[in-house]
Structure formats: structure tokens, C-alpha cells
Amino acid sequence: MxxxxxxxxxxxxxxxxxxxxxxxxxxxxxxxxxxxxxxxxxxxxxxxxxxxxxxxxxxxxxxxxxxxxxxxxxxxxxxxxxxxxxxxxxxxxxxxxxxxxxxxxxxxxxxxxxxxxxxxxxxxxxxxxxxxxxxxxxxxxxxxxxxxxxxxxxxxxxxxxxxxxxxxxxxxxxxxxxxxxxxxxxxxxxxxxxxxxxxxPEGEPSRAGVRGVLDGVRFLTGHRVVRGALITDLAATVLAMPVSLFPLVNAERFGGDPRTLGLFMSAVAVGGVTATALSGPVTRLGRPGLVMLCGAGTWGVALALFGLVSDPWTGLALLAVAGGADALSVVSRVTIVQTRTPDALLGRVTAAEQIVGQGGPHLGNLRGGLVAGWTSGATALVLGGLLCVLAVTYVGTTTPELRDGTPTEDQ
The missing domain is CATH 1.20.1250.20 (MFS general substrate transporter like domains)
Known part of the structure; x- marks a missing residue:
């Protein structure tokens, strides 16, 4: 290539x-x-x-x-x-x-x-x-x-x-x-x-007030592909978001060096930029559901492995892999939402996607902090990564339309 x-x-x-x-x-x-x-x-x-x-x-x-x-x-x-x-x-x-x-x-x-x-x-x-x-x-x-x-x-x-x-x-x-x-x-x-x-809007305009909101909710719960995409994103962020754990893991595994802590977030962002810059084959593939599932699963695996390693360079490499996988997953999620949603509903569905994208990481950071308080930072990372992989596997298994990119009856 x-x-x-x-x-x-x-x-x-x-x-x-x-x-x-x-x-x-x-x-x-x-x-x-x-x-x-x-x-x-x-x-x-x-x-x-x-x-x-x-x-x-x-x-x-x-x-x-x-x-x-x-x-x-x-x-x-x-x-x-x-x-x-x-x-x-x-x-x-x-x-x-x-x-x-x-x-x-x-x-x-x-x-x-x-x-x-x-x-x-x-x-x-x-x-x-x-x-x-x-x-x-x-x-x-x-x-x-x-x-x-x-x-x-x-x-x-x-x-x-x-x-x-x-x-x-x-x-x-x-x-x-x-x-x-x-x-x-x-x-x-x-x-x-x-x-x-x-x-x-193309098509019938939204009904006013709460009725219009409920129409959007009904579409989200009824459309298996869009619903599967949002659930996959929630699984990745709520179950495995690592940011709140970085200071604790840095102290547990890497001696508490502030320079290492600063590199953690940079590694995630560098991985995301690199993966997106090399995303040509992914966007041309035409299988955003499969890409999203693979990306979310890779995110969980990379973060679980990060919780196990003690070498800082290996840890940074794993975070870069996680950031790249997450970036491709986000691109795929947005592609699914914007190509599978009727234009007349797109504002409401995009709003729901925005809430998932903004709220999921905050809930995930809270979850990570609570689990780490009961156990340790490394345990919270490993457990969250494994739960993410299990949840993504379940979504992919039960939603073949998302995995295979096939049409659904509700479209």
C-alpha cells in the first residue's frame, strides 16, 4: 500500500x-x-x-x-x-x-x-x-x-x-x-x-418540547446499529477511562516522577493524532462498525496491559496504542451516527452522542477512582480494561448488523 x-x-x-x-x-x-x-x-x-x-x-x-x-x-x-x-x-x-x-x-x-x-x-x-x-x-x-x-x-x-x-x-x-x-x-x-x-431538516420537522425528545430516544433505542455504537463507546469510557488513575499508577509503578505523569496524557494524544493521520485505509474501508468494535477492544486490552507493566517506555507505548485505537473508534462512531440517522432526527441523535462522548469519560474517571480506592490503581486499570473487552465482545456478538455493516430492518 x-x-x-x-x-x-x-x-x-x-x-x-x-x-x-x-x-x-x-x-x-x-x-x-x-x-x-x-x-x-x-x-x-x-x-x-x-x-x-x-x-x-x-x-x-x-x-x-x-x-x-x-x-x-x-x-x-x-x-x-x-x-x-x-x-x-x-x-x-x-x-x-x-x-x-x-x-x-x-x-x-x-x-x-x-x-x-x-x-x-x-x-x-x-x-x-x-x-x-x-x-x-x-x-x-x-x-x-x-x-x-x-x-x-x-x-x-x-x-x-x-x-x-x-x-x-x-x-x-x-x-x-x-x-x-x-x-x-x-x-x-x-x-x-x-x-x-x-x-x-430534510423530512418531517421535530415535534416541539418533550415529545420531540422522546421521538429521538425511541429512534436510539430502536435502531440497533446506532444503539450498538453508543453502547460500545460507553463501555470503553465508563469501564476503562484511565485519566483519574494516572497519578496513582505513576506513584505505584513509576516512582511518582512528575515528568512521567506528564507524558501519560501526551502519549494518548500522540497515538490518537498518529492513528487519525494514517486513517486513509480505515475511512475507505466502509466498515465503521467493525473498526469501532476493534478499536474499543484494543483500547481495553492496551489499558489492561498498561496496568501490568513496570517499564515506563513500554507503558507509554501501550498508552499510544490505546490513544490510536480510541481515535479510530471515535471516528467510526461519528460516521455511524451521521450516516445511519435520518436528517430529520440528526440534531437529537447528535446531541445524545455528544452527551455520551462528554459524560462517559467523566463517569469513567469516577469509576476508576472508586475502584482504585478499594483496591489499587493497577487493579482498577486491569479490571476496567478486561470489562471493556467483555462488553465490546458482547455488543459485537449480539449486534451482527454493527459488526458486519449489513442493513437493519429498522432503517
């Missing part, structure tokens, strides 16, 4: 100027978001020196995502997704500007900072489902997986770059300037989406 075929498929960037502009705007905005994530954590810690308040930052981001998400998905499926996305982008930019103002003035208590973070998360919970329809509406079906892989690789690259830049800018310019820079990046996202055509 040639190197060109192995590399990520950039056909969507060459063939669709609209997608290219959207992708560039999204990439810049994601970079600003990761810089702000570091800035918020730094500011909250600097104001309180409290781990409780630092932990509250995560709650301020996740709770609005869950509470607002499904209702926002119903709204998205009744209106012009482009207009809704632009409104949400403006809302996030305003929140970033208010964070910048308080960063420069220093007159807002820590609770006020968290309120602004939560407000920004609410707008993100609206914009995410709206953006979920862009790729399948802008690209031919055979290029959807490649477009989603491009989104994934840019997001993971910014996850590597953003925190580092955020730390540098914090040292040079302070928290206010970092928030202001994030606000400016939303202008790029707005410009990227402004040239999109109107994107109303």
Missing part, C-alpha cells in the same frame, strides 16, 4: 471549498477552546487554591451539556441548523469576552467565573448538534468518513497544541488576554459557517 493511500484522505478539503472553510474555522476555534480550558483551571486554582473548586470547573462544563443537550437537539431538528450554529457561536464568543473582562479587572468571584463557563457550555450544547449535520449535508456519502476523520485529527492536534500555548500565553500576557484570544477565534468559526447554505 502506498504512503498516499495510508495517509488521511484529504479529498474533502480539496473538493469542497465550503467544507474547507468550515474546517479551518473549526480548527482555530478548537485551539482557542483548549487554551481557555487551561486558563479557567489556572484562574480558579489561583483564586481558591482548592481542589474542590477546580473539580467544579468540570461540573460547570458537563452538567449544562447533559441538561441542555437533548432539548437543544429537538430545537435543532425544527430550524435552520446554520442559523442556530451561528447564534450559538456568537453566544460562546460573548461568554469568552465576559471572561476576558473579568480576567482584566479581577472583580468577579470564582462562582461568577463558573457561571460564565456554564453559560458557554450551554451554547456549546446547542451548537454541537447543529454542527452535527454539516458534514453529511456538505459532502458525498463516500467522503463523510474522511471529513469526520479530518475533524478528529484537527481536534486532537489542537488538544496537544492548545494547552501548551495556553500556558505560554498565561505566563506572557495573563488570563484576560487568553480569554480575549479565545473570543477572537470564534470569529473564525463564525466566518467558516457564515457561507453555508440554509440547512433546514
Amino acid at each position: 502506498s504512503l498516499t493511500r495510508a495517509l488521511i484522505d484529504v479529498g474533502p478539503l480539496r473538493g469542497s471549498p465550503v467544507f474547507r472553510r468550515l474546517w479551518i474555522g473549526r480548527t482555530v476555534s478548537v485551539l482557542g477552546g483548549f487554551m481557555t480550558m487551561v486558563t479557567v483551571l489556572y484562574q480558579v486554582w489561583d483564586m481558591t487554591h482548592s481542589a474542590v473548586w477546580s473539580g467544579a470547573v468540570g461540573l460547570a462544563q458537563v452538567i449544562p451539556m447533559v441538561v441542555v443537550g437533548l432539548l437543544a437537539g429537538s430545537w435543532v431538528d425544527r430550524g435552520d441548523r446554520r442559523r442556530i450554529y451561528l447564534i450559538a457561536t456568537v453566544g460562546q464568543a460573548v461568554c469568552a469576552l465576559l471572561l476576558a473582562v473579568q480576567g482584566f479587572t479581577g472583580g468577579v468571584p470564582v462562582a461568577g467565573v463558573l457561571v460564565l463557563v456554564a453559560a458557554s457550555s450551554c451554547f456549546g450544547a446547542i451548537g454541537g448538534p447543529a454542527a452535527g449535520v454539516f458534514v453529511p449535508r456538505l459532502l458525498p456519502k463516500e467522503q463523510v468518513a474522511a471529513g469526520l476523520a479530518l475533524n478528529q485529527v484537527s481536534g486532537q492536534a489542537m488538544m496537544l497544541l492548545g494547552p501548551a500555548l495556553g500556558g505560554l500565553f498565561l505566563g506572557w500576557f495573563g488570563v484576560g488576554a487568553c480569554y480575549l484570544l479565545d473570543a477572537l477565534t470564534f470569529a473564525c468559526a463564525f466566518y467558516g459557517a457564515f457561507g453555508l447554505p440554509a440547512l433546514p
Whole structure:
């Protein structure tokens, strides 16, 4: 196989100027978001020196995502997704500007900072489902997986770059300037989406309120392939998420060296970027369900083995493998959701997928911490990895449509 075929498929960037502009705007905005994530954590810690308040930052981001998400998905499926996305982008930019103002003035208590973070998360919970329809509406079906892989690789690259830049800018310019820079990046996202055509739902619009949400839930529970994809993702994150265990495992196995601890997350991200950059054969395969099952299973095996090793370089290599497998699994999950869901339901299903993708890791980190408290960090890793493999095997065995890529009766 040639190197060109192995590399990520950039056909969507060459063939669709609209997608290219959207992708560039999204990439810049994601970079600003990761810089702000570091800035918020730094500011909250600097104001309180409290781990409780630092932990509250995560709650301020996740709770609005869950509470607002499904209702926002119903709204998205009744209106012009482009207009809704632009409104949400403006809302996030305003929140970033208010964070910048308080960063420069220093007159807002820590609770006020968290309120602004939560407000920004609410707008993100609206914009995410709206953006979920862009790729399948802008690209031919055979290029959807490649477009989603491009989104994934840019997001993971910014996850590597953003925190580092955020730390540098914090040292040079302070928290206010970092928030202001994030606000400016939303202008790029707005410009990227402004040239999109109107994107109303195709088919019957969503019913208003709770009835529309219940229609989306009925689709999720009834469609075996989409349901299997979301369950597989939950199995990987809730049962085997390792991040909360890294400090403990580092102390148990690697002498507590902070340099080793810092490399753990970097190894996961490097593996994800590398795998996505070489995802050309995977996205061209046309079997996202099989790829997702294999990726989630490999994630569990790699993390279980990481819990057993004592050599730091072997451990970092296993984390890179886990990160690569997870990245391919995420690309495949999003591909399944966006190609198997009717457009009229896509906002609600994307909202549910967003909740799974955001909430699963937090629950997984909580699970890992509780199990480690009863046993040890290594035991929690090994047990979680093995449970993940068992759960993924069960989903693959009981959902042949997901494994084989065959049509289902409910489609």
C-alpha cells in the first residue's frame, strides 16, 4: 500500500471549498477552546487554591451539556441548523469576552467565573448538534468518513497544541488576554459557517418540547446499529477511562516522577493524532462498525496491559496504542451516527452522542477512582480494561448488523 493511500484522505478539503472553510474555522476555534480550558483551571486554582473548586470547573462544563443537550437537539431538528450554529457561536464568543473582562479587572468571584463557563457550555450544547449535520449535508456519502476523520485529527492536534500555548500565553500576557484570544477565534468559526447554505431538516420537522425528545430516544433505542455504537463507546469510557488513575499508577509503578505523569496524557494524544493521520485505509474501508468494535477492544486490552507493566517506555507505548485505537473508534462512531440517522432526527441523535462522548469519560474517571480506592490503581486499570473487552465482545456478538455493516430492518 502506498504512503498516499495510508495517509488521511484529504479529498474533502480539496473538493469542497465550503467544507474547507468550515474546517479551518473549526480548527482555530478548537485551539482557542483548549487554551481557555487551561486558563479557567489556572484562574480558579489561583483564586481558591482548592481542589474542590477546580473539580467544579468540570461540573460547570458537563452538567449544562447533559441538561441542555437533548432539548437543544429537538430545537435543532425544527430550524435552520446554520442559523442556530451561528447564534450559538456568537453566544460562546460573548461568554469568552465576559471572561476576558473579568480576567482584566479581577472583580468577579470564582462562582461568577463558573457561571460564565456554564453559560458557554450551554451554547456549546446547542451548537454541537447543529454542527452535527454539516458534514453529511456538505459532502458525498463516500467522503463523510474522511471529513469526520479530518475533524478528529484537527481536534486532537489542537488538544496537544492548545494547552501548551495556553500556558505560554498565561505566563506572557495573563488570563484576560487568553480569554480575549479565545473570543477572537470564534470569529473564525463564525466566518467558516457564515457561507453555508440554509440547512433546514430534510423530512418531517421535530415535534416541539418533550415529545420531540422522546421521538429521538425511541429512534436510539430502536435502531440497533446506532444503539450498538453508543453502547460500545460507553463501555470503553465508563469501564476503562484511565485519566483519574494516572497519578496513582505513576506513584505505584513509576516512582511518582512528575515528568512521567506528564507524558501519560501526551502519549494518548500522540497515538490518537498518529492513528487519525494514517486513517486513509480505515475511512475507505466502509466498515465503521467493525473498526469501532476493534478499536474499543484494543483500547481495553492496551489499558489492561498498561496496568501490568513496570517499564515506563513500554507503558507509554501501550498508552499510544490505546490513544490510536480510541481515535479510530471515535471516528467510526461519528460516521455511524451521521450516516445511519435520518436528517430529520440528526440534531437529537447528535446531541445524545455528544452527551455520551462528554459524560462517559467523566463517569469513567469516577469509576476508576472508586475502584482504585478499594483496591489499587493497577487493579482498577486491569479490571476496567478486561470489562471493556467483555462488553465490546458482547455488543459485537449480539449486534451482527454493527459488526458486519449489513442493513437493519429498522432503517
